[in-house]
Amino acid sequence: MxxxxxxxxxxxxxxxxxxxxxxxxxxxxxxxxxxxxxxxxxxxxxxxxxxxxxxxxxxxxxxxxxxxxxxxxxxxxxxxGAFSSKKEAQKSTGLKYNTYVERVPSACALKQPAAASPSAAAQLIRPICRRFWSDRDGCCPTWRYVTFHNGPLKNIFGRRCYILQIPYLRLYQYISVGLCGWPQNCNGRCTQQYTIQSMLAWCPGNGGIRMHHFRIPTYCSCQQVRG
Structure with missing residues (x-):
């Protein structure tokens, strides 16, 4: 018993x-x-x-x-913790939202007046580019914004993936993106730099929804050109 x-x-x-x-x-x-x-x-x-x-x-x-x-x-x-609202993403990053782009639109390019200093010209942002924030670097400026990406986007292994979102609740996997602007006083070449970020995604033929790693452009650096 x-x-x-x-x-x-x-x-x-x-x-x-x-x-x-x-x-x-x-x-x-x-x-x-x-x-x-x-x-x-x-x-x-x-x-x-x-x-x-x-x-x-x-x-x-x-x-x-x-x-x-x-x-x-x-x-x-x-x-x-994977999803957030647009308001939360902008508040946590201090960046404005913009739809995902791979490079700063050419419409944002500025014709710097001959008498103006680089710092003054960096403040003359065209209305179409107000959703981008520039760090105003005098060499290789980085233009930053917060966004989300639906895919397809290749992960670090080159597999095509789709980033998962929750549209009916307006919750998304936001990422911070930093793109190379237009070279100013770089004694070399302005080079796009990347970081690895993890996001929930679905990669056809590779199982269900799980975390995958992606190379996301995050900042710009001036690198010397080897002769």
Whole structure:
């Protein structure tokens, strides 16, 4: 009887643990390892283009005519710190939002007056470029902004990936981007520099949603040209 009672208490404890885990996942306070079982995609009959598609709180992942679906609510609960609002992203970085671009638009280029100093010319930002912030470096300026990227974007291994977002809640994986501006007094070559950033993404043929590493342009530096 004691043995049977002992096993009964173990079973009750196990059931209670499962209930607590489910509650934490639904409440959005559990970690990824707790809710990982909720991140397995389910097959769905859809005919869509390759990539990610969003329908309310569901993300559809399609490749080669086959689609799978996954709950965005489960993803948000498993990775609570991965997504933020536009307002939060701008406040935390001190940068203005701009749609993702790979280089500063040529329309932002400034014709510096002959009598004006480089620092004065750097303040003459055209209206179309007000969403960019320049560090006003006198050699190789870096133009910065905050944004998010849907993809496709190649990860550090060269695999094509799609960055996951949560559009129905207006939550995105924001990144800070820094692009090379126009060389001024660089005694060499202004070179784009990158950092490795991790983002939740889906790479066709490489499993479901998980963290992948990407090279993101972050600043500009002047490098000597070797003869």
């Amino acid at each position: 004691r043995i049977r009672g002992h096993f009964s208490r173990i079973a009750q404890t196990a059931i209670l643990s499962v209930v607590v885990m489910v509650y934490l996942c639904q409440a959005g306070v559990a970690g990824q390892s707790t809710c990982a079982k909720d991140l397995a995609p389910e097959p769905v009959k859809e005919t869509l283009e390759d990539g990610l598609s969003y329908k309310d709180d569901i993300v559809l992942m399609c490749s080669d005519g086959k689609c799978e679906k996954l709950s965005l609510g489960n993803i948000k609960n498993a990775y609570p």
